[in-house]
Amino acid sequence: MDLFSFEKQEFHLPDAQLIYIPNVFSKIEADTYFNAIKTNTNWQHDNITVFGKTYKQPRLTALYGENNLSYSYSNITMHPRPFSKDLLKIKVKIEGISQHSFNTVLLNLYRNGNDSNGWHADNEKVLGENPIIASLSLGEARPFHFKHRTLKTERHKLLLEHGSLLIMKGAMQHHWLHQIAKTKKLIGERINLTFRTLVDY
Ligand SMILES: O=C(O)CCC(=O)C(=O)O
Numbered sequence: 041m042d043l044f045s046f047e048k049q050e051f052h053l054p055d056a057q058l059i060y061i062p063n064v065f066s067k068i069e070a071d072t073y074f075n076a077i078k079t080n081t082n083w084q085h086d087n088i089t090v091f092g093k094t095y096k097q098p099r100l101t102a103l104y105g106e107n108n109l110s111y112s113y114s115n116i117t118m119h120p121r122p123f124s125k126d127l128l129k130i131k132v133k134i135e136g137i138s139q140h141s142f143n144t145v146l147l148n149l150y151r152n153g154n155d156s157n158g159w160h161a162d163n164e165k166v167l168g169e170n171p172i173i174a175s176l177s178l179g180e181a182r183p184f185h186f187k188h189r190t191l192k193t194e195r196h197k198l199l200l201e202h203g204s205l206l207i208m209k210g211a212m213q214h215h216w217l218h219q220i221a222k223t224k225k226l227i228g229e230r231i232n233l234t235f236r237t238l239v240d241y
């Protein structure tokens with residue numbers, strides 16, 4: 041399959057560009073990557089401080105990068121490890137599809153429905169103005185919720201399936217928030233890889 045034959049869904053949103061591409065990896069490839077990444081990643085379980093209270097983050101995370109740039113958010117500073125062979129192969133594929141080069145990947149492991157990622161925007165200064173973020177989903181499908189900061193009718197959700205890629209770009213991180221909500225359903229594990237470009241400012 042060539043790079044441009046994927047079935048792309050482009051959402052027409054105010055102040056954002058959002059593209060969803062199912063099956064950038066076949067079921068078999070996605071299963072293989074899920075198992076390898078789950079086993080070979082140095083998952084960390086950080087504390088976060090919100091309004092002066094400290095909690096365990098409701099998911100496991102890891103950071104891999106091509107440089108030594110650290111990534112800080114919600115009072116956490118993560119230091120990258122060098123890309124593994126698998127992560128590099130995935131990066132090359134995703135760079136081809138998104139026509140953009142990335143130097144960092146932040147991984148999230150949602151162990152079950154109680155793991156989540158609260159409303160936020162990826163608007164840290166180190167990501168630069170209008171970042172392109174390419175987010176690969178492996179494992180259990182979870183809904184991605186997104187809402188405009190001021191246009192209250194702009195609230196949507198999109199199911200992120202096994203082997204799919206979501207690309208966020210344009211002014212999305214300025215004007216929209218996104219989350220992966222908790223669910224009471226009994227569900228399996230999900231791994232998310234968000235490819236980013238960190239700038240040395
Ligand atoms: O798990 C996801 O799909 C979203 C992850 C996310 O928003 C983030 O890591 O910033």
Ligand SMILES: [Fe+2]
Nearest residue numbers: 160161162218
């Ligand atoms: Fe995010």
